[in-house]
Amino acid sequence: MESKTFLKFAEFFSIFRNNRDSAAITFAGGIVTLSVALIELNLIVTSGGVSFSQYVEFFLTAVLPAVIELSCAMAMWFYMRRSGILGLITMITAFISFAGTEGGLFVGFFLAFFGGIMSALFRVTKN
Numbered sequence: 001m002e003s004k005t006f007l008k009f010a011e012f013f014s015i016f017r018n019n020r021d022s023a024a025i026t027f028a029g030g031i032v033t034l035s036v037a038l039i040e041l042n043l044i045v046t047s048g049g050v051s052f053s054q055y056v057e058f059f060l061t062a063v064l065p066a067v068i069e070l071s072c073a074m075a076m077w078f079y080m081r082r083s084g085i086l087g088l089i090t091m092i093t094a095f096i097s098f099a100g101t102e103g104g105l106f107v108g109f110f111l112a113f114f115g116g117i118m119s120a121l122f123r124v125t126k127n
Contacts, residue, residue, distance in 0.1 A: 019083045022118035023076035026090050029111030030069035033097050033104030037062035040101060062100030065093040069112045076119050087120030 040062065044050060072090045076083055094112040097104065104112075 019076055019080045019119060019122045022083070022087070022115045022122060023073045024115075025118065026069060026076060026112050026115030027073035029094070029104065029108045029113070029115060030066050030073055031108075032111060033069060033094075033101055033108030034063070034066035036101045036104045036108060037066055037097075058100060060100075061096060065097035065100065066104070066108070068093045069097070073115070076115075080122070083119045083122045087116040087118070087122070090116030090119065 037058075041058065044055075044058070049055075069090055072086045072093070076086050076090075079086075091113055094109050094116060097112070098109050101108070
């Protein structure tokens with residue numbers, strides 16, 4: 001009786017055994033982080049702007065990590081064999097985006113970081 005319940009439980013969660021769920025979570029985190037970065041950039045420009053070096057710093061700590069998260073998510077979706085290194089890159093860029101946009105107001109950071117962990121721990125098995 002208990003073994004049938006466990007098998008049903010395992011069968012239900014077998015849909016999460018591929019790497020595409022981590023890619024979707026990472027993509028959602030990248031979208032949140034990028035949208036917060038673009039909103040902050042709009043506020044900076046409309047308030048009178050800042051110096052060029054501050055624009056460069058904002059680009060390197062807010063916009064570029066979000067774009068890298070999105071591209072890593074797309075690569076995770078298509079190249080499952082490279083999921084380990086893509087997950088590590090995603091976790092690093094999530095930490096970098098934390099400095100620029102507070103990680104997409106924490107939501108984007110947690111989504112991207114969790115997706116990176118899932119991708120880094122994913123192991124491709126041959127069935």
